[in-house]
Amino acid sequence: MTDAPYPHSQPAFVLVRPQMGQNIGAAARAMLNFGLDRMRLVNPRDGWPNPDAVAMASGAGRVLDAAMVHDTTADAVADCHYVYATTARSRGLTKPIFSPEGAMKDAARRIAAGERVAVLFGPERAGLENDDISIANAIISVPVNPDFPSLNLGQCVLLTGYEWRRQITEVPAMVTELAGSDWPEAHEVEKLAEHYEQRLEDAGFFFPDVKAAHMKRNLRNMWSRMPLTRADVQILHGMMRQMVRWKNRSD
Amino acid sequence: MTDAPYPHSQPAFVLVRPQMGQNIGAAARAMLNFGLDRMRLVNPRDGWPNPDAVAMASGAGRVLDAAMVHDTTADAVADCHYVYATTARSRGLTKPIFSPEGAMKDAARRIAAGERVAVLFGPERAGLENDDISIANAIISVPVNPDFPSLNLGQCVLLTGYEWRRQITEVPAMVTELAGSDWPEAHEVEKLAEHYEQRLEDAGFFFPDVKAAHMKRNLRNMWSRMPLTRADVQILHGMMRQMVRWKNRSD
Numbered sequence: 001m002t003d004a005p006y007p008h009s010q011p012a013f014v015l016v017r018p019q020m021g022q023n024i025g026a027a028a029r030a031m032l033n034f035g036l037d038r039m040r041l042v043n044p045r046d047g048w049p050n051p052d053a054v055a056m057a058s059g060a061g062r063v064l065d066a067a068m069v070h071d072t073t074a075d076a077v078a079d080c081h082y083v084y085a086t087t088a089r090s091r092g093l094t095k096p097i098f099s100p101e102g103a104m105k106d107a108a109r110r111i112a113a114g115e116r117v118a119v120l121f122g123p124e125r126a127g128l129e130n131d132d133i134s135i136a137n138a139i140i141s142v143p144v145n146p147d148f149p150s151l152n153l154g155q156c157v158l159l160t161g162y163e164w165r166r167q168i169t170e171v172p173a174m175v176t177e178l179a180g181s182d183w184p185e186a187h188e189v190e191k192l193a194e195h196y197e198q199r200l201e202d203a204g205f206f207f208p209d210v211k212a213a214h215m216k217r218n219l220r221n222m223w224s225r226m227p228l229t230r231a232d233v234q235i236l237h238g239m240m241r242q243m244v245r246w247k248n249r250s251d
Numbered sequence: 252m253t254d255a256p257y258p259h260s261q262p263a264f265v266l267v268r269p270q271m272g273q274n275i276g277a278a279a280r281a282m283l284n285f286g287l288d289r290m291r292l293v294n295p296r297d298g299w300p301n302p303d304a305v306a307m308a309s310g311a312g313r314v315l316d317a318a319m320v321h322d323t324t325a326d327a328v329a330d331c332h333y334v335y336a337t338t339a340r341s342r343g344l345t346k347p348i349f350s351p352e353g354a355m356k357d358a359a360r361r362i363a364a365g366e367r368v369a370v371l372f373g374p375e376r377a378g379l380e381n382d383d384i385s386i387a388n389a390i391i392s393v394p395v396n397p398d399f400p401s402l403n404l405g406q407c408v409l410l411t412g413y414e415w416r417r418q419i420t421e422v423p424a425m426v427t428e429l430a431g432s433d434w435p436e437a438h439e440v441e442k443l444a445e446h447y448e449q450r451l452e453d454a455g456f457f458f459p460d461v462k463a464a465h466m467k468r469n470l471r472n473m474w475s476r477m478p479l480t481r482a483d484v485q486i487l488h489g490m491m492r493q494m495v496r497w498k499n500r501s502d
Binding site for chain 2: 032033035058059091092094097098099101102103105106138143147166169171172173174175176180181231
């Protein structure tokens with residue numbers, strides 16, 4: 001039931017002995033930002049349900065409504081095939097250590113193969129205990145500045161959720177949004193270059209003669225280097241036409 | 252001066268018209284987690300310095316101490332060669348749109364080539380205005396759940412800082428931490444397999460005879476599949492030796 005609407009398509013995020021209700025609510029918001037809605041709670045300090053959590057969760061209240069509550073970490077992950085524990089410090093346990101990216105890539109592969117996976121997050125102050133970590137199959141370690149490692153629970157949930165979404169969605173590194181225009185074909189840019197070259201010739205811009213060829217080549221190169229839209233090309237034509245009109249009026 | 256200790260090696264994070272002092276402090280902490288300490292502020296609502304910001308920044312107070320304050324967004328980025336604006340919504344401006352990863356990869360390349368770059372973050376409620384965005388060369392858009400996009404200022408700073416650090420540090424997707432042990436050589440695992448096979452043979456485990464070869468092969472395969480450390484191998488030897496001792500005592 002808690003797995004709806006994506007029964008086996010995402011990891012469960014397990015908050016182990018969370019203290020402040022508002023941090024549970026913030027974690028629910030952080031999760032839902034990245035499409036995650038399977039929260040499990042191990043022995044929350046202030047009981048459950050928690051009004052502070054509800055107030056902070058705001059639009060993500062349904063994540064809390066569906067959260068399962070367990071007495072122990074082992075109970076919370078009993079149905080899972082693979083469990084990751086988030087921890088800042090090295091724990092002296094022989095265990096695979098994943099980057100957040102590596103872990104969520106691994107989780108996506110396991111989930112696609114039909115496994116159920118969970119990620120453990122420790123209490124605000126102390127983090128996970130070694131008994132919790134020894135239940136996990138692997139560790140997730142966020143690569144923070146060693147001189148200032150201060151990620152809190154909500155931030156750790158946020159970064160892990162972000163990496164999960166990155167692994168399952170195709171996000172291009174860069175696209176250009178075209179607002180009400182499209183890209184010109186080469187002959188349109190060529191026509192613009194000719195228009196400018198001709199008018200600037202009339203205006204005596206290509207001076208002295210010995211430099212004219214070089215100046216013209218640089219100008220051509222500038223037009224082709226700029227990511228002009230069709231609308232930009234029209235604006236540039238219009239600017240030059242207006243300069244000519246203005247010149248003719250002042251004759 | 253504000254660029255110390257990494258003069259040209261990182262982007263400036265520009266908070267545009269931030270409202271709550273505590274959010275400025277949280278942004279400073281989020282930055283320093285990922286080694287970023289060049290903050291610039293555009294017209295902070297409650298003036299500057301701000302005691303709420305200092306209280307929230309905690310160990311990251313030096314980021315605030317070094318922050319530069321400007322009247323306008325244009326002033327804040329006047330010395331930069333390339334500027335990214337973070338925004339949740341499409342703005343109807345023709346502009347490159349980067350993923351956080353793509354943007355910080357691009358920024359790292361530019362900075363390595365000697366450029367100065369900045370990232371704009373909008374005020375808490377409304378986000379950046381189109382006048383701010385038109386100053387930027389490109390947009391950064393975080394790929395959130397379209398049904399629940401609720402990233403706040405601190406979260407946006409955190410994710411961008413995280414991606415910055417990912418681009419400039421080599422983080423392996425997975426390593427195994429070895430606590431007080433190392434990996435055995437093949438002959439050690441072979442010896443373990445022989446030890447178990449011999450004792451289990453004595454104990455009548457490989458029964459019936461017709462299945463013995465198959466059972467032995469499966470057992471060998473199990474040992475080689477498990478990521479055993481040298482310490483694990485010794486523990487397993489010890490377990491079996493103890494079982495034999497126990498058997499002999501009870502004779």
